[in-house]
Amino acid sequence: MKQNVLIIGAGGVAQVVAHKCAQNNDVLGDIHIASRTVSKCEAILESVREKGAMKNDGVLKAHQVDAMDTAAVAQLIRDTGVEIVINVGSAFVNMYVLDACIETGVAYIDTAIHEDPAKICETPPWYANYEWKKRDLCAEKGVTAILGAGFDPGVVNAFARFAIDLMDEVKSIDIVDINAGSHGKYFATNFDPEINFREFTGVVYYWEDQQWKETTMFASGHDWELPVVGTCRAYQSGHDEVHSLAANYPQADVRFWMGFGDHYINVFTVLKNLGLLSEQPVVTAEGQEVVPLKVVKAVLPDPASLAPNYTGKTCIGDLVKGTKDGEDYEVFVYNVADHKEAYEEVGSQGISYTAGVPPVAAAMLVATGEWDAKTMKNVEELDPKPFFTILDRIGLPTRKRIGGLHGVDTAWNE
């Protein structure tokens, strides 16, 4: 049993995490939130208070911290007495926050892989470059660290585990992420543009025939007929969960598909071909050194600003194929979320909602002991059923179609 939560970060996902922690503070206890800019934390807490989200009266506090300063994060953990850290800060801070959790012996949960600002698309499996190097240390010290517990990675890893548990042998896992919503802007990314574009500018790694293969973004497209959102074109993309699922299920092909409209692809292609998505600095005629990607981020809409006018739905799921009792067996496990409903509940758009609710469910399972693994785990290494049970209750219900995309549609536990 662990209690009291520190949220690191103050972006759109942190807002959802704060609201969901508040709604479940009977389980989670005190809620602290910290980022470089304390005013952003305070704005989030103000929105929590406005919505009356706190289930019980309790602690709800904002703090200033540089998340890349391990000692400062460790001190904040000690000062606040938290036992669970939910890190939804920039992907660049993971290892510093993880180190602070190991140092202080508290549980660590994040939603995306660590990244070095100066590198994109490192050697697969990505987790081996950073997080997994600390796995033995976590086991030795009995520190719970749950990696990639957002939606994708996160819930989709649990979808895969759940589907694989239904069969005798797994052959392939295709994760499909479709945002069929509309934000009404000329162009915007649904989360930090810097992280969003970094996902798509490098090599696309996927796992097939028990080896890493490579393609490039938008080179491999497929039309998926999905529940609720209908037929949507998605493209093979590089994504965190491919790297842990391939390690845990090396016998299966593992691919990730993300939906993109022609307009997104056109804007992306122009920016990429011009060199404007580069994370490497260029020098202007005036001698100023600038990272083009940071300028693109500066001119694009703040993803949080999209929420009030976002309409439509997301559909994210896993099509998992294998065999059972000697026969081919196929299941699609998925969730559908609604942008407008997310905004009405927590003041965020659907992409932030799907990313922010799962780490709170994970924190609740750490608090109750069910996921308090005392070592480092990717989500597919944990029992998916209590996770789905909480997600059903707190806003992200899981459904399945035995037989595949055109199978009969039921809740996961029916």
Next chain:
Amino acid sequence: MKQNVLIIGAGGVAQVVAHKCAQNNDVLGDIHIASRTVSKCEAILESVREKGAMKNDGVLKAHQVDAMDTAAVAQLIRDTGVEIVINVGSAFVNMYVLDACIETGVAYIDTAIHEDPAKICETPPWYANYEWKKRDLCAEKGVTAILGAGFDPGVVNAFARFAIDLMDEVKSIDIVDINAGSHGKYFATNFDPEINFREFTGVVYYWEDQQWKETTMFASGHDWELPVVGTCRAYQSGHDEVHSLAANYPQADVRFWMGFGDHYINVFTVLKNLGLLSEQPVVTAEGQEVVPLKVVKAVLPDPASLAPNYTGKTCIGDLVKGTKDGEDYEVFVYNVADHKEAYEEVGSQGISYTAGVPPVAAAMLVATGEWDAKTMKNVEELDPKPFFTILDRIGLPTRKRIGGLHGVDTAWNE
């Protein structure tokens, strides 16, 4: 009679100017070139020497100068003893260089209008905001200042004057600028991207029915059937020469049309809609203040780098309509230039060539006295015939079609 030339600037156009001055140093005398970065001047002089471009043995020297420092430019004029300054530096330096010429009493020639870096598309007529404010002072001091003596503005102003001199009354002047060449890059601008994009991000001013009218870039397109390059789509654009021609021929409609392919328009539209063509600074998440347009400029190919692989031709001309002897009268006056021939002769691409040859012709006419006006002039206020005569000889022959685009094709003086 004036002699000895100072070239301000060291870009692609300056390279052409230096070569052409060298080829005509029997008329022009000493040749000096100055810019902020002296190594760029030296590289240009090296290419002049390599091509053996100097007609006579003579002075060929590079200097360092900040062209926005009027006193420094004036001192350089005195130190070098030049009597003609050809300013092909950035459009931001014009007024500082003009002031230095007025102070020292030497002739000034430029190829584009002055611009304030912080403003785009000021109130028409553009020349009235800067250059024309010094017109009385030039007249009073007997200083020759020839404004906009590149190709467009420049030669096209002379085309208009030539055509108008053939008729009794002018009704319309349509200037059409088509680059039907190919540089083989994903995307590039043919001259300084900052100046190129600034032309197209603001209001498009044109003169019709004796008043200024406004449209936006790419809103007004027309397919032009042109000599050599064939049918090309061009769009009404804002351009310097519209602003002087409208003042000198207020009875005529004056429009400028620039050719663009769909790919250029797509890239431009994406960049503009995202805010990446803005001349106003944005602040990155890290707190760095950056002008997006300067970053776009930094990632695009240097226009000079396009030259070695540029193929195809340009066609720039004026379709002028009016009446003669009570009948409708129409004439198309134009030039066709070839990218590859330009590169072979002076190591530059065709756009730099068409911009850089005319100011040298103008300088030669100042040197011989024919255009030594002792006051400020736009090109249409000067006799076009000696200008065409020199241009015919030094690489940009003028042709005409009496009767319009489909009239009989002859040299201008046949």
